[in-house]
Amino acid sequence: METSNRELQAAEYLERHRIKELVSYLTSALLFFRPEKPREYLISLLERLRIAKVTGVAFPFFMDNSNIVAMFEMMDSSGRGTISFVQYKEALKTLGLYTEDGDLKDDGHIITLDKFKEEVNKRMKEICEKTKGKDSESYQTAAGLLLLH
Amino acid sequence: MDSTTAPHRIPPEMPQYGEENHIFELMQNMLEQLLIHQPEDPIPFMIQHLHKDNDNVPRIVILGPPASGKTTIAMWLCKHLNSSLLTLENLVLNEFSFTATKARRLYLQRKTIPSALLVQLIQERLAEEDCIKRGWILDGIPETREQALRIQTLGITPRHVIVLSAPDTVLIERNLGKRIDPQTGEIYHTTFDWPPESEIQNRLMVPEDISELETAQKLLEYHRNIVRVIPSYPKILKVISADQPCVDVFYQALTYVQSNHRTNAPFTPRVLLLGPVGSGKSLQAALLAQKYRLVNVCCGQLLKEAVADRTTFGELVQPFFEKEMAVPDGLLMKVLSQRLDQQDCIQKGWVLHGVPRDLDQAHLLKSLGYNPNRVFFLNVPFDSIMERLTLRRIDPVTGERYHLMYKPPPTMEIQARLLQNPKDAEEQVKLKMDLFYRNLADLEQLYGSAITVNGDQDPYTVFEYIESGIINPLPKKIP
Numbered sequence: 001m002e003t004s005n006r007e008l009q010a011a012e013y014l015e016r017h018r019i020k021e022l023v024s025y026l027t028s029a030l031l032f033f034r035p036e037k038p039r040e041y042l043i044s045l046l047e048r049l050r051i052a053k054v055t056g057v058a059f060p061f062f063m064d065n066s067n068i069v070a071m072f073e074m075m076d077s078s079g080r081g082t083i084s085f086v087q088y089k090e091a092l093k094t095l096g097l098y099t100e101d102g103d104l105k106d107d108g109h110i111i112t113l114d115k116f117k118e119e120v121n122k123r124m125k126e127i128c129e130k131t132k133g134k135d136s137e138s139y140q141t142a143a144g145l146l147l148l149h
Numbered sequence: 150m151d152s153t154t155a156p157h158r159i160p161p162e163m164p165q166y167g168e169e170n171h172i173f174e175l176m177q178n179m180l181e182q183l184l185i186h187q188p189e190d191p192i193p194f195m196i197q198h199l200h201k202d203n204d205n206v207p208r209i210v211i212l213g214p215p216a217s218g219k220t221t222i223a224m225w226l227c228k229h230l231n232s233s234l235l236t237l238e239n240l241v242l243n244e245f246s247f248t249a250t251k252a253r254r255l256y257l258q259r260k261t262i263p264s265a266l267l268v269q270l271i272q273e274r275l276a277e278e279d280c281i282k283r284g285w286i287l288d289g290i291p292e293t294r295e296q297a298l299r300i301q302t303l304g305i306t307p308r309h310v311i312v313l314s315a316p317d318t319v320l321i322e323r324n325l326g327k328r329i330d331p332q333t334g335e336i337y338h339t340t341f342d343w344p345p346e347s348e349i350q351n352r353l354m355v356p357e358d359i360s361e362l363e364t365a366q367k368l369l370e371y372h373r374n375i376v377r378v379i380p381s382y383p384k385i386l387k388v389i390s391a392d393q394p395c396v397d398v399f400y401q402a403l404t405y406v407q408s409n410h411r412t413n414a415p416f417t418p419r420v421l422l423l424g425p426v427g428s429g430k431s432l433q434a435a436l437l438a439q440k441y442r443l444v445n446v447c448c449g450q451l452l453k454e455a456v457a458d459r460t461t462f463g464e465l466v467q468p469f470f471e472k473e474m475a476v477p478d479g480l481l482m483k484v485l486s487q488r489l490d491q492q493d494c495i496q497k498g499w500v501l502h503g504v505p506r507d508l509d510q511a512h513l514l515k516s517l518g519y520n521p522n523r524v525f526f527l528n529v530p531f532d533s534i535m536e537r538l539t540l541r542r543i544d545p546v547t548g549e550r551y552h553l554m555y556k557p558p559p560t561m562e563i564q565a566r567l568l569q570n571p572k573d574a575e576e577q578v579k580l581k582m583d584l585f586y587r588n589l590a591d592l593e594q595l596y597g598s599a600i601t602v603n604g605d606q607d608p609y610t611v612f613e614y615i616e617s618g619i620i621n622p623l624p625k626k627i628p
Binding site: 050 | 163172179187191195
């Protein structure tokens, strides 16, 4: 089926403003906190995001070392100290740090905690530098981590 | 988080919350508006949209040939739903709009205005406060495909479209009797809709263009255009026959407009079947479990299984069985909780029957958090129940169950040896039914949004009613 011009335009709009991640984050927040008044809660979340964007302040809950360690431990259920490549890729996707440029190669080596920490920090810095903490990307990534701690 | 090592276990509170607050529909509407308008700054746009809170206001389009009663129906719907009515006349006569002044001149000359101008007027009018807050009803617009497409490109989409239809001869006849009240603008008819007050009768006027020839010409024009407009609104269209009394048309239109369309929201059915003994609850539960892969939870069955398996609960229940006393509510709820908390019930949904028997059990169920999202009352008259139950027999040799009326045994030999379950004796059945009816009023009050089904039909008909009750969204309560 041929995709019309408007459809492509719409898909590109979603991609540009990262709407899918935003909606996913809002829905998860709603279902997790289950507020009495969903609309008001959504409005408050969106206001916080808007203020964060306008003032250029990165959204309060950043991913710090203890969170990365906790995440790693959750995935490494047997306590071997390593996780598989598939898990690693999925984790990056969950954090919103996975890009399609294919620099992740399954080189047969399993991922250790240090490598994981290093990679996550590197990517976070990349995004923050690219957007200088002002664009939707950086605060959405950080905002998405609200639910992980 | 990582679903490769452990399966996701979603706590049941989340889907329950999602269903009750219609989270899916909320998000879907917001996303739709985002994609239609594609604002450069999505977040303030979303905040504004959420503040408007108008996902459920009426957005109706009424189309139909001349003399079908469009304007009458539109006006009645407006009064009932408290929305704003938009017709060509009142758009053009709007005194506060610059565009309307331009349009008025053209309208007075030629009785129609170009589509582009009309659509601009509509857009202006719909952006006003009252249309946003209370909804709108478009009467007779869009008339042509061009108008329909223009409205669509602006992102104006109705939620319900009603098309009135009637045979041409009826319409031509009907149009001859049309009369208008110049003060209120309401349309009356000499035969079908004559106003009772004599003062209105005296001031009624005959409109200009109702001769047979003119009506026929207008009808021709209408038929040419409507065929091209209808495909623009595929899933939200309903055709109502206008060849019936106006109250009937209005009633059908109102029920349709107040019903919600089916959504794509994820839905795990948690069905509760209530009804007197012999109303067919177990049969319907078995059919539902088979077709929709729900878990069939029959309270009596659970208890019997517990006793037979000699579990810890079974040991506690057994003395009550022996003495033929009712199992106390606390114990009953514990056995139920054990079953309903299992992963397959949470994931697939359940059909519950046999409980609650009275208000206390119902409150206990609620406090434990097992809230059904569809409740059905199966109504069967007393005589049918007696017929169904007292004629049940079982063959002790083969174990086959028969019914002397619905499934008679094939040979006389078998019939001679049939036995009846003492629970099916007339007095026992009467006792149980009385018990049910005593508690019925309380249960009906507690489960306000329950659906009543006539259980006195053949099982597959009843099943279809129950199915449609589960699949369609619950009807909106009229405030």
